[in-house]
Amino acid sequence: MNTEISHVVVPGTFDPITLGHLDVIRRARKMFPQVSVAVALSARKNETGTTFSLENRVEMVRASLDEAHLSDVNVYPFEGLLVQFVKSIGAQAVVKGLRAMTDFEYELQQSDLNTRMNPDIESIYVMSNPKYGFISSSVVREIASMGADVSMMVPSCVLQHLYNK
Numbered sequence: 544m545n546t547e548i549s550h551v552v553v554p555g556t557f558d559p560i561t562l563g564h565l566d567v568i569r570r571a572r573k574m575f576p577q578v579s580v581a582v583a584l585s586a587r588k589n590e591t592g593t594t595f596s597l598e599n600r601v602e603m604v605r606a607s608l609d610e611a612h613l614s615d616v617n618v619y620p621f622e623g624l625l626v627q628f629v630k631s632i633g634a635q636a637v638v639k640g641l642r643a644m645t646d647f648e649y650e651l652q653q654s655d656l657n658t659r660m661n662p663d664i665e666s667i668y669v670m671s672n673p674k675y676g677f678i679s680s681s682v683v684r685e686i687a688s689m690g691a692d693v694s695m696m697v698p699s700c701v702l703q704h705l706y707n708k
């Protein structure tokens with residue numbers, strides 16, 4: 544069995560994609576020859592649904608990757624279990640960013656569950672770049688909804704989508 548990791552998935556809700564997400568994708572691409580981004584229909588985390596439709600979120604991720612010259616990264620919408628999706632596209636691992644201890648607790652649980660469901664899929668975490676540690680999609684949505692500037696938090700192609708909401 545070939546145990547090398549050559550294809551990784553960066554999963555998320557991306558509601559919307561931020562500069563923090565983009566940094567994790569860029570760093571994953573430095574480490575692995577093939578990177579795919581998986582955009583979840585909805586996150587289990589809060590079960591409140593998303594602000595942007597799945598189609599819109601995928602579109603924003605694709606445009607942001609183009610803007611960042613990361614066009615060799617594939618973007619897929621997905622529904623259901625992450626481990627099943629990762630296996631279905633032939634990837635071997637998941638890469639996510641960690642900002643604070645609160646992320647750690649949530650991610651540890653996710654990683655434990657994913658390992659129980661499929662021990663062949665590795666979970667890899669990168670520490671968030673200190674420049675972006677304060678950014679989250681929910682903070683971006685909140686600040687943008689009040690009309691304030693979020694251009695230091697999201698790729699420029701996402702700005703218009705936010706102000707249209």
Ligand code: PNS
Nearest residue numbers: 554555556557583586587623624625656
């Ligand atoms: O952007 P987020 O909220 O950190 O992304 C979370 C996501 C989409 C990666 C996570 O909720 C997920 O993997 N959802 C798919 C369902 C699943 O496999 N859950 C894990 C075991 S219960």
